[in-house]
Amino acid sequence: MTGPVVVGLDGSPASVTAAWWAAYEAAERHLPVVLLHSWSTQPLDVPIAQAAPTKQQYGEEVLQRTAAELLHRYGDLALTTELVSEPAAQALLEHGQSASMLVLGSRGYGSVASFLLGSISQHVLGLAPCPAVAVRAGDPAVEAGYEHPAAPDRDEVVVGLQELGAAAATLLEFAFVAAETHGARLRVVRALPLSSLVTDSEVDLEAEERTRLAEVLAPWREKFPDVPVTKHVATGPAAQVLLTASAQGCLTVVGRRLHPSPLAWKLGPVAHAALHHVPGPVAVVPHD
Structure with a gap:
């Protein structure tokens, strides 16, 4: 594997957890990370106006904030951000042609250990030309141990x-x-x-x-x-x-x-x- 680890980042807690997981994997494998945000495909609960410039501004803020957090933890991580206008699934699948893996966040609910897979995640997981990884929001093995995502009982x-x-x-x-x-x-x-x-x-x-x-x-x-x-x-x-x-x-x-x-x-x-x-x-x- 020599291609980047590409993360679909929409600003949701699930996608941020996925970015943390991806950063750890990339650092361990000595691979670059690409944080990708589609301003035309944003969560329905994002409290912003519908105007394109506002959506783009939100996307830039999400990318910059997450990139800063990851680089603070992994100072030598090769990281780039991309703000794209294409639908998220299309952009991720295009990156999948050269990526080592794609990483997506999935919303966990309550205390039940399961995923809520949206249409974008299902589309990418079902069609990606490279490995695609789904990371559950709130996964304690990721969020409580950014230095080493594996929990002691998950080895x-x-x-x-x-x-x-x-x-x-x-x-x-x-x-x-x-x-x-x-x-x-x-x-x-x-x-x-x-x-x-x-x-x-x-x-x-x-x-x-x-x-x-x-x-x-x-x-x-x-x-x-x-x-x-x-x-x-x-x-x-x-x-x-x-x-x-x-x-x-x-x-x-x-x-x-x-x-x-x-x-x-x-x-x-x-x-x-x-x-x-x-x-x-x-x-x-x-x-x-």
Whole structure:
């Protein structure tokens, strides 16, 4: 990864939390940060007049204030700001062509650990050509620990693998780099369908799957020898298995098709469940 970490910043608490998370990631990976604000796509609750110059002024203030906060914490961070007139989703997707990742904020509500995904976030997460990360507003593991976003009880990067072919390689590369960056353990999750219990013993199938998974992981463990790895194989619905495994995750990684069918939902059920119910940041990684 050599491209910038691009943050969609609209001035909401969720987007500011996302900017803090992105700054930490960029600093650890020695990557630049781009704070992007679309003055034509601002939160509905922003108490400003509708005139374009006023919207632009608000956008400049949001960018300058957040940039100053990030540079105060990360003095050597390479950071730029962009105020654009294009719709936010369009601008973010264009940046995604050269970015290492896109980072978006999602509004958390009450004490429930979930996301409220707006249309912009869903559009970007479903179509971005690079990894896109959703960060929940009010996430204590981010807001209470800007120096190190991982809370003591959230010390794992969790990656869900629905396939063990080329798609797995794309997700594993992202997940191993993230685990190395965070100094975290990597938990690799595979779910066996409930239908498998009809024909074979659950224990035998899980043992076979662990063997297959070990073979897939072998070259990555050699490439990242300092990253501890846990193989998590369980029988049940894939979304539920992943949600259970993500309880201690500082980052959860899921995949989606790079070129989804126009007739299909851009985010599959597992990615959708993770984005709505995993308490920590969720990275959606496109793959062929």
